[in-house]
Amino acid sequence: MIFVLKRKWDAEAVRMYQQEQQKRLEGLEKQLKEAIREAKKAEKEAKAKGKAEGLAEGLAEGEHKKSIETALNFKKMGLPIADIAKGTGLSIEEIEKLN
Template sequence: MIFVLKRKWDAEAVRMYQQEQVEGLEKQLEGLEKQLQEAKEAVVIAKAEGERKKALETALEFKKMGLPIADIAKGTGLSIEEIEKLK
């Protein structure tokens, strides 16, 4: 009888340990998924900033070339006010 109880206790201890391990891994996975989402958002922001910087650089070069500001705005997607501020 004692051996049967010990086996049950051992089996329950193993099951509880496995459950704790699963819960720990699930928490780690949630953390990694959050980090991945944050990284994706950072990439989108960095890409948008890079595109804006390139548009400003292009607009400045066009402005130096003497192109009409309205045409520069149309070609770069920047506002006329933004282009007028460029030096």
């Protein structure tokens, strides 16, 4: 009789251990899925931020090139360098270097 009870208790202990391990595994899988979701979200945000920064940088560069073109045209027209600097936002040194 004792052996039968011992086997029953052992079987129950094994079953309970397996259930605990299954719950632990499910929790780890849930954490992994959440971590993957957060990583994808962060990657998407980083790409969007990089794209916005690149766009802003490109626009600023384009505006600067346009200011240089305008300054060259004004310089060819014979306008004073101080006036060209005021109108284009370029420094006097930058305008003097233009040919």
